[in-house]
Amino acid sequence: MLTQIKGLHHVTSMAADARTNNQFFTHVLGLRRVKKTVNFDSPDVYHLYYGDETGAPGTVMTYFPFPDMGSGRPGTGEVGTTVFSVPEGSLGFWSDRLSKRGVTGLKAEETFGEKRLNFAGSDGDGFALVEVREDNRPVWTANGVGEDHAIRGFHSVAMRLRDEGATAELLKFMGYETFEAGDGVTRFIMPGSNGAGIVDLETMPNIQHGLQGAGSVHHVAFSVENREKQLEVRKALMDTGYRVTPVIDRDYFWAIYFRTPGGVLFEIATNEPGFDRDEDTAHLGEALKLPQQHKHLRPILEQHLQKLEG
Ligand code: ZN
DSSP: OOEEEEEEEEEEEEEEEHHHHIIIIIITTTTEEEEEEEEEEEEEEEEEEEEEEEEEOTTTEEEOOOOTTTOOOOOBEEEEEEEEETTTOOOOHHHHHHTTTOOOOOEEEEEEEEEEEEEEEETSSSSEEEEEEEOOOOOOTTTBBOOOTOOOEEEEEEEESSSHHHHHHHHHHTTTTEEEEEEEEEEEEETSSSSSOOOEEOOOOTTTOOOOOOOHEEEEEESSSSSHHHHHHHHHHHTTTTOOOOOOOOOEEEEEEEEEEHHHHHHHEEEEEOOOGSGGGGGGGSBBBOOOGGGGGHHHHHHHOSSSSO
């Protein structure tokens, strides 16, 4: 069993419109945009990162807004719900705020003894807020969301699978422990995590595979401290039979990817070097940042990429 993984690092999804996406995460959810860059594999498309003040691992929701992309068809083999942690007693505020801003899919419920508010993202993405009593992660307050209400980072992701067996084994190999099973959902918890330590597996044997599009989660990334630990994880996964990519430099972290038995794409990402490697913390996310290999495209991209504000 591995001990290097410390919970979620980031979740990456797709959207149809960069401006709407930016508006939703900053002005509706009150997160900070911590990086404005491009998809390194498709530099005519943004890669936008939203998180806490510094974009700490376990807080970062990222998007590829492909202009006019069609909606995904939800199904199995993907992350169905991305869940954020909010302070105890804050769901009334959120219910009010989200409904006033036209957010759809609002539904309050209680799962695993936790109060939860489900809602849809601007592309129909499956999201929820869960009240957590003791979440001491630092908080970013902006856009009318104060400390008593602000999102602390991820609480969990829930994956929809036709069969959870092999993915459950993988999570346990990665260091997660089975917490509780109920109502078709099994909860796994990472001891000593960065705060984003929960994964839920929802078993749906009769639901067809999802088709990726706007509103779909592209992949979910798990956090390791540094490159040395990442190489240890890579070797262990490969020794277990997973086909893992070589280490890829994503400028703000190093990444390896592998497809899991249930169909979900996993990434293992390093906490180093972080989002302040090319911008002051005070100005994160403001300027368009380009990786070395795409720097020559700046004049074209600045003209071509949609303006996010103004
Ligand atoms: Zn990623």
